[in-house]
């Protein structure tokens with residue numbers, strides 16, 4: 362018996378600077394079809410959105426997931442290009458269509474949490490503000506947070522808890538897959554009681570960078586099964602655009618089916634934390 366927790370970080374909902382930056386990236390990598398698609402996609406709409414199709418596919422498989430929404434406020438600085446990708450291309454979480462989608466996910470049984478903005482891991486005011494905005498959209502409290510880029514320092518969990526969050530989901534590798542420091546289950550930081558940290562073990566971009574992503578995924582799945590672990594998966598919703606991210610969506614659903622065949626119990630991250638807090642698992 363092992364558990365699987367599904368989640369999605371919503372970094373971008375619309376393509377902006379990526380038309381150019383991805384075009385250059387794919388040209389340099391010699392991936393001409395993908396480079397050509399960048400030009401074509403200028404004329405297409407909503408090519409990062411993917412929310413409805415994802416929910417529909419998960420529903421067919423009888424699973425739900427937690428979506429972490431980003432509310433990036435880092436100001437645009439013309440003469441500081443490293444910041445551009447954070448401040449250009451962000452979405453406005455207060456857009457009507459986005460608010461409606463967030464409420465739809467919540468009402469349909471999916472989890473919704475904060476994807477902490479780039480500097481929020483060290484700033485309690487940002488954490489408070491981002492939590493408040495999402496709560497105003499939802500009309501009820503928000504429990505979970507995962508930091509953008511899995512940013513963490515030794516104060517982050519204390520600040521998150523002080524801001525009223527009930528759990529964090531930011532612990533894990535940023536450039537590899539697997540159970541970091543063999544953390545197979547939610548754990549607690551020293552001197553921060555009643556604040557579970559839910560470790561992340563499989564992330565789309567890290568897995569797809571492996572020479573054989575399916576083989577690497579299977580190793581993690583078998584390790585999860587052997588250790589009766591909770592396998593937390595994060596698949597950015599934009600990667601379900603098959604043209605833009607070939608093979609990503611298929612691999613996600615293949616992993617789910619494999620874990621279902623192995624009789625894993627599925628939760629979204631919020632449900633998993635609820636089970637822990639009620640001592641059910």
Ligand SMILES: [Zn+2]
Pocket residue numbers: 370371372476508509510
């Ligand atoms: Zn992110």
